[in-house]
Amino acid sequence: MCGIVGYIGKKEAYPILIEGLSALEYRGYDSAGIAMVDSTGLTIYKDKGKVDRLKEITRSIEKEKGAIGIAHTRWATHGAPSKVNSHPHTDDKERIALVHNGIIENYSILKDRLKEEGIEFRSETDTEVLAQLVGKYYENDLAAAVRRALADVEGTFGIAVVAKDQPEVIVAARRGSPLVVGVGDNELLLASDASAIVRHTKTVIYLKDNNLIELHRDGIYHTTTLENVQITPELHQLEYDAESLAKGGFEHFMLKEIFEQPQTIKNALRGRLLIAEGTARLDGLNIVHQELRSIERIIFVACGTSWHAALVGEYMIEDIAGIPVEVEYASEFRYRNPIIGPNTLVFVISQSGETADTLAALREASHKGATVLGICNAVGSSIARETHGGVYLHAGPEIGVASTKAFTSQLTVLSLLTLLLGRMRRISHSDGMTIANALQAIPSQVEQILKQNVKVKEIARIYHHHSNFLYLGRSYNFPVALEGALKLKEISYVHAEGYPAAEMKHGPIALIDKEMPSVVLAIKDSIYDKVISNIQEVKARGGSVIAIANEGDCEIEKHARHVIYIPKTIPILSPLLSVIPLQLLAYHIAAMRGCEIDQPRNLAKSVTVE
Numbered sequence: 001m002c003g004i005v006g007y008i009g010k011k012e013a014y015p016i017l018i019e020g021l022s023a024l025e026y027r028g029y030d031s032a033g034i035a036m037v038d039s040t041g042l043t044i045y046k047d048k049g050k051v052d053r054l055k056e057i058t059r060s061i062e063k064e065k066g067a068i069g070i071a072h073t074r075w076a077t078h079g080a081p082s083k084v085n086s087h088p089h090t091d092d093k094e095r096i097a098l099v100h101n102g103i104i105e106n107y108s109i110l111k112d113r114l115k116e117e118g119i120e121f122r123s124e125t126d127t128e129v130l131a132q133l134v135g136k137y138y139e140n141d142l143a144a145a146v147r148r149a150l151a152d153v154e155g156t157f158g159i160a161v162v163a164k165d166q167p168e169v170i171v172a173a174r175r176g177s178p179l180v181v182g183v184g185d186n187e188l189l190l191a192s193d194a195s196a197i198v199r200h201t202k203t204v205i206y207l208k209d210n211n212l213i214e215l216h217r218d219g220i221y222h223t224t225t226l227e228n229v230q231i232t233p234e235l236h237q238l239e240y241d242a243e244s245l246a247k248g249g250f251e252h253f254m255l256k257e258i259f260e261q262p263q264t265i266k267n268a269l270r271g272r273l274l275i276a277e278g279t280a281r282l283d284g285l286n287i288v289h290q291e292l293r294s295i296e297r298i299i300f301v302a303c304g305t306s307w308h309a310a311l312v313g314e315y316m317i318e319d320i321a322g323i324p325v326e327v328e329y330a331s332e333f334r335y336r337n338p339i340i341g342p343n344t345l346v347f348v349i350s351q352s353g354e355t356a357d358t359l360a361a362l363r364e365a366s367h368k369g370a371t372v373l374g375i376c377n378a379v380g381s382s383i384a385r386e387t388h389g390g391v392y393l394h395a396g397p398e399i400g401v402a403s404t405k406a407f408t409s410q411l412t413v414l415s416l417l418t419l420l421l422g423r424m425r426r427i428s429h430s431d432g433m434t435i436a437n438a439l440q441a442i443p444s445q446v447e448q449i450l451k452q453n454v455k456v457k458e459i460a461r462i463y464h465h466h467s468n469f470l471y472l473g474r475s476y477n478f479p480v481a482l483e484g485a486l487k488l489k490e491i492s493y494v495h496a497e498g499y500p501a502a503e504m505k506h507g508p509i510a511l512i513d514k515e516m517p518s519v520v521l522a523i524k525d526s527i528y529d530k531v532i533s534n535i536q537e538v539k540a541r542g543g544s545v546i547a548i549a550n551e552g553d554c555e556i557e558k559h560a561r562h563v564i565y566i567p568k569t570i571p572i573l574s575p576l577l578s579v580i581p582l583q584l585l586a587y588h589i590a591a592m593r594g595c596e597i598d599q600p601r602n603l604a605k606s607v608t609v610e
């Protein structure tokens, strides 16, 4: 969602802040702003629009030196995107400036109270309330004022604050919204996401919830709880470098990330697949085998694409390991009263590791006494830190808003988990080896599918003007149908529905006509013939069918207008292959419609608010 950057050190703050904002634009981007402090006071620039707009209005200050600063890209929650609603916000005396990620839930009560005290508000945002509170309490000790203000607020925040008369300090604090501090050579950086600072340092502190940090110009920092108890934060090393944040010759991050998948799947498998034993090892689970063997139920909790991966996980684990699995939307789970028995294992799945609903669900499951494990991509993220153990995807930073490589890495990790649990309970050594060998072959099979990019593009050219699409799949490929439809709608703004193919006749079949193409996952498995019948039903109503089918399937061309062939694998792994053409199809349709693929409207990469 919104992005925060801060800098304090001996270099010029402005270019570092702008570069950091550009790196964060993928998170949220309806407005941007910057506040800098030096001996002459506080300067704020902000406007509606992208970081380029901020660059335009700050062109004249580019040569200013030595200031410390904080900056922000906004994804609107309270108040429409506008200059006045953009961050930084100040108190009414303009003594302090503040940027904020998160939501102040009691802002309305606080605003009324402050108004009664004569404080004038300029914006419609919840953030301004926090800025006014800090201003109200400010008496030359910025950290003390921030602490007092935060004691009044309910909700979530990641904030950075500067004061006009203190050009020597930035104060930052968090509850529920991530903040990472970069520790450089006599300089400190601050960001809501490490990608904004990795160009400057790889040594970081992940600020913990309810912690506050004071950053000083000479590289010294001081960390406390919000109650002012001193703490010594741990230093971590970032695992990736600045190159992985570049497009590497691809037109969009999404396309680059689609093409990275042979490698990212290999990364997820590395050191975890034990071919000779026909099993897997996942040391990060931090669970002894005895405990794994006694599990009676698994609950997967996730949102969006990660939820689709979880659904595939349900099919796999029930099929191979015989453990009952439930898949929950994190946003529902957190407000229900879920029943979690003694032998229930909860897995939260999240690429970013910061999704607010998933984090809240994790905490709810922990409160109920469950062992909660994570499947995350972002190392050191809140979810990764709060779970009892877990598995990292090692897919590298995913910048495109539409998740692609994280999805296939999640599927890879879920396959490894299935193999591990399956071997402990139900399947033989030889069945385990079949799965392990099939998994090992997946990266090169993905590579083969990617060679058909041009063919997929041709199909996209035929259909890119259509306004409605149906995605149909069954069994393991039903979640892939959901994922294909999500990819298309989020980046091309075309209406698309994913459905279990046989459910079509219970409603969506009414939509089918020659204007509504259906993308059908017709993989050769035990229910292939049934899927062919579903294709016939579409055809009989004048609908065109784009089929994803296995190489060597001679039958399918009789039924579908277009066929994209993928290599054959075992049924449980077929989603790892069948999703690739759907990612490419969505990408090309969006590109042909002139959409902003890496930054689709209204969406943000990491959904850190409810």
Ligand code: F6R
Residues within 6 Å of the ligand: 303, 304, 305, 306, 307, 349, 350, 351, 352, 353, 354, 355, 358, 401, 402, 403, 404, 486, 487, 490, 605, 606, 607
């Ligand atoms: C879709 C997409 C989103 C995310 C969802 C959960 O392409 O990216 O649906 O999957 O917001 O995000 P994470 O996995 O970071 O928790």
